Amino acid sequence: MGRRTSALLVIFIAALLVLSFSMVPFGSASEWQIPKMDQIYMKIIESDDAAYLAHKTGELDHLEVTAWSQVVELNELGFNVTGTPGFHMCYIGINCRDEIPPTPPGYSPTPGRPPGMSLKPLNNSAFRRALHYMWGIEGKAEAITAIFGGPIATAIQSFIPPAQVAWYNPDVREYPKSYEAAYNELISAGFYIQDGAWHNPDGTPIREIEIITPAGAVTxxxxxxxxxxxDGFLEWSNAPNTPKMKHVPSDWTTVVIPRVIYKNDVDLFWLCYSTGRFPLALYSFFHSSNIGPGMGNYFGYKNLTKMNFPEYGFYNVNLDELLEIFRWRTLDIDEAIRAAKAAQYVLSEDCPKLPVYSRTYFHSFGRWDTELNRPRQFDGLINSYGYGTGHYAGWTWDHIMWAEGDTPPGQPPYSFNWRIARPPGTLNPLYATTVYEWQILSQVVSGLTYLDPYTHIDGPYIASHWTVEYYSAPPRIPAGMAITFYLNPDIYWHDGEPFTSEDVKFNLEYLIKYQIPRYKPAWEKIVHVETYGPYKVKIFVNATSLWTFFDISGAAALIPPQIYKDVTTPATFNPDQTPHPLGKTYLDPYTGTTFTLSCLIGTGSYVFREWNAALGYARIIRRTDDYSFRNKGPVLGYITADQYVNKATIGVWNQDYKGRSCEVKVYVNDDLKKQLTVSLNPFQAIRNFTTVEW
Incomplete structure (x- = not known):
């Protein structure tokens, strides 16, 4: 067995509070309390106009604004409106399969769309390019201006958002609006017009093509x-007997999600997504291994043609290989970027989707008060590049509070009122896929680490520190990694059970056992998991990837073993509707009453209270137990450095601690190297950087 240790090690910082403080009584508020709000009340409001009116009249405290006129008006009315370029894009997806696949278990075939139905001409890349030319970048820009009324969104041709600057490839194929270019693409690929109708190269007439979109003011x-x-191209090309495109606005939950993600029986479809800080969707969406019901490659797209990319340093590779280099085969960030840019070039030529726009995230905060004739204001907003202030990663939700002197009458208890634009289809964290579901879930479940909103660097949360090593154990792991997490000993599930290394092991092995599609990147390369006592766990991975650490840390605390050990059909399990098997109760800080927990529990800073489908609202409530170091003041920081150097930069995790100080001890391989004091400022997550030499 061969093994070598990486030069990159994580150095543990023990940060001890200098100023003494008293432990806060159970359930009471304090300056250390995170979160500040007693509940987040989430109302389903599908109409954008209705949501705008609800925000202006005080029913909603927050609105994600998607009309420029509303941005202007809300700002003039005194609401706190923030904006930042988003890790976001919307697109027209294209089903590139030859035919509709078999209907998966639990679903029925869509009327008129039986399995085996031919999907020609969408399986032809020339037709897809022609479709792109028919609309073109100018057509997209025209639609954006008409719908949004101003600089809310930017028309794009790329396959990742421009906000992901380092990864973004501006040199992909351009698609100006040109019926002539569309015509030439089709003719050169063997399509032809006969008897006033376009025909496929095999002589069959082009059929009616259907696009489904979620019903809504934008989509x-x-x-x-x-x-x-x-339809305009058909008229321009003198092919009136070709069926015009059929547009079917559809319900998001009951039609769009099942048909696009599971049944894969659509022609064209509209979807949007947030990419996060890394463009990992390139692999999830377009690698051929991800084709199948519930898998990320909804497009059924694959390109195994060998190509050369001298400008990026790759020769005789296909798209799958480029995506594998990017996703699994390198620890060199520059090589990963080059592979991602080459992949974007291939995708722009093949057009498995038509990128439409990337949006700037505009968020408005405030509660309108009729008597004051102005909105009451909030403090604690955290605006993160690419994510914005309203993103459900938890930064703002953990820290938002009423501005001093602006608390509404009747509070506390404190409530923050939020809009969800569509009902959740499932609240099972293993299968939830939409932004609407994760707006509820993201505060209930958590990963092992905490993403800093300003630096986008991972800091401690459930895991206090970690190491990543090269690891080799042929033949099972010819070249891989071993990731070790050291867990904080005071993390608990919402039902009071301690979170330990066995919970990490259970989560990862459960994902492997049931091959949960959404988390395939986290489990597919895991060889085995070992625990060393209750607070140390090591995961052995058959890959050398920049991203494996993030995949695993984000998937290792999704489900509580005390509940899921008895769940053998996870795809049909509804944890939010199932009472806790032990009847565990919890204090609701908003109502002051106790209630029986459901099986939807996690380790996050909010507890799931209820989802009422009939009345269209969900509630999550502040944790009222003394559940982790996050309610005890600043206790941990972190540092990453090379073991052969004697200088590094530390960042102390110090959100909302109002000018206090902490004592920092720097250890390298258990050897105390430095002790210093760091001053902490409010709302500055890992922003007090200090250079340490030893």
Whole structure:
């Protein structure tokens, strides 16, 4: 067995509070308390106009604004409006399969779309390129201006958002709006017009093509614009007998999600997604191994043609290999970037989707008070590049509070009122996929680490520190990694059970056993998991990837073993509707009453209270138990450095600690190297950087 240790090690910092403080009584508020709000009340409001009115009249405290006129008006009314470029994009997806696949268990075939139905001409890349030319970048920009009324979104041709600057490839193929270019693409690929109708190269007439979009003020008009561009091309090319495009606005939960993600029986479809800080969706969306019901490659797309990319340093590789280099085969960030850019070039040529726009995230905060004739204000907003202030990663949700002197009458208890634009389809964290579901779940479940909103660096949370080593154990692991997490000893599930290394092991092995599609990148390369006492766990991985650490840390605390050990059919399990098997109760800080927990529990800073489908609202409540170091003041920081150097930069995790100080001890391989004091400022997550030499 061969083994070598990486030069990159994580150095543990023990930060002890200099100023003494008293332990806060159970359930009471304090300056250390995170979160500040007693509940987040989430109302389902599907109409954008209705949501805007609800925000202006004080029913909603926050609104993600998608109309420029509303941004302007809310700002003039005194709401706190923030904006930042988003890790976000919307697109028209194209089903690139030859035919509709078999209907998966639990679903019924869509009427008129039986398994085995031919999907021609969408399986032809020339037709997809022609479709892109029919609408073109100018057509997208025209639609954006008409729908948003201002600089809310930017028309794009790339396959990742421009906000991901380092990864973004501006040199992909351009698609100006040109019916002539579309015509030439089709003719050169063997398509032809006969008897006033376009025909496929095999002589069959081009059939009716259908696009489904979620019904809504933004999504539905986008489908209309593409239909108009396609129908206009048929008229321009003198092919009136070709069926016009069929646009079917559809319900998000009952139609769009099942047909796009599970049944894969659509032609064209509209989806949006947030990419996060890394463009990992390139692999999830377009690697051929991810084709299948519930898998990320909804497009059914694969390209195994060998190509050369001298400008990026790759020769005789296909798209799958480029994506594997990016996702699994390198620890060199520059090589990963080059592979991602080469992959974007291939995708721009093949067009498995039509990128439409990337949006700037505008968020408005405040509660309108009729008597004051102005909105009451909030403090504690954290605006993160690419994510914004309203993102459900938890930064703002943990720290938002009423501005001094602006608390509404009747509070406390404190409530923050939030909009969800669509009902959740499932609240099972193993299968939830939409932003609407994760707006509820993201505060209930958590990962092992905490993402800093300003630096986008991972800091301690459930894990206090960690190491990543090269590891080799042929033949099972010819070249891999061993990731070791050291856990904080005072982390608990919402039902009071301690979180230990066995919980990490259970989560990862459960994902492997049931091959949960959403978390495939986290489990597919794991060889085995070992625990060393209750607070140390090591995961052995058959890959050398920049991203494996993030995949695993984000998936290692999803489900509580005390509940899921008896769940053998996870796909049909509804934890939010199932009472806790031991009848565990919890204090609701908003109502002051106790209630029986459901099986939807996690380790996050909020506890799931209820989802009422009939009345269209969900509630999550502040944790009222003394559950982790986050309610005890600043106790941990972290540092990453090379073991052969004697200088590094530390960042102390210090959100909302109002000018206190902490004592920092720097250890390298258990050897105390330095002791210093760091001053902490409010709302500055890992922002007090200090250079340490030893």
């Amino acid at each position: 539905q008009p986008m489908g209309d614009y593409l239909k108009a561009a396609y």
